[in-house]
Amino acid sequence: MGLSELGLGIVWTNFNSSAGTWGCMSNYFPGMNANGTRRGLKRNGTAVITDNFYIIKTSSDIDYGKVGQIEQSIYLSEGDPDNTIMGDLYSIYFHGDIELSKGGCSVETHKAVDMGNVSTKTFKGVGSVGAEMPFTITLSECEGDAVNVLLDLEPTYGYADKNNGVIALSDEEGAASGVGIQLLLNGQKINGNAEHLTWPFQKGVTTIPFSARYYQVADSVQPGAANSTLVFYTWYE
Template sequence: MKYKLMTSTIASLMFVAGAAVAADPTPVSVSGGTIHFEGKLVNAACAVSTKSADQTVTLGQYRTASFTAIGNTTAQVPFSIVLNDCDPKVAATAAVAFSGQADNTNPNLLAVSSADNSTTATGVGIEILDNTSSPLKPDGATFSAKQSLVEGTNTLRFTARYKATAAATTPGQANADATFIMKYE
């Protein structure tokens, strides 16, 4: 009798334990992180394309021997700012000004720097030119030539290049950042 009682008790315990193991786990919620959403509503003739708002222009790699005199330049590298949903009835033209750290030797150029703790090139700056090949001082106030707007999408074209600020240059990274300001008239 004791044996049957013990066997049935063990069987019951195993059934209860098995049921506990087989039950669905209790849901757990934990903080997973943060997502930042950014944007802007503008009361303007156009909206800047998200692809143009944050872009990288690769100027390339050049030998220091290419810069033998102040004013030597590299090839112009094209880039553009795309405007969407333009309404020329609101404004007929658009112009752009760039703002960034100016070169100490030539304030018409962007100063170069390195993205990390590596060596920064010296003796060069970055020149931005508008669609008429006019240089744009990176002061946030020198605007490009006005470009006429059409209904819908418009592409404003620019170029950038390295320009020597000294007769001799030293190797290193030659990066720069600039923000841009739109003017509609």
């Protein structure tokens, strides 16, 4: 029995340090897209490529108690500016069995945080911050024997300051510069180098308290739109 028959699927995301952004690569699994894609690798120097894979729920009808097989290959090749394949960079093949037991939570699919209007006069130097704007990630209908909820964060535009958990602003026209958005979990700054965040699992409803604030990352701050997005992935242990 394959994953799709269990009501599951695989998401593949990829971060290229040369481009500085995460990209969803799932539609480039072999056989799904004949044209391929380029990730903007440098001709000289070093590029670090990070691949993450997630098993996700794709159907409301989950076949608990059944065993499914995972078998997937991926290939990343180098292309010239015309997208002509020059050779394989690396390949990954993974396989195994997955047995589904009932557990986990229903997760909010979208969360908008209003950061308000902040004057550039608020920022006095690198590391100065604006007011905290609290928000929560609510997991409902939680059941099972998990102890912790694990969260993995993927900022769409990367980090402006990874050590201090500051995500970069969008590159839209008229965007502000010199600041990013710092994320805090339960009042404590997030380390973007950490493998994941951990929060205690609660049966019924698990509420995870976050807050966000603007954080100065450069010597000068220019006004403009200061928006960003990121993706939360959750799993349980």
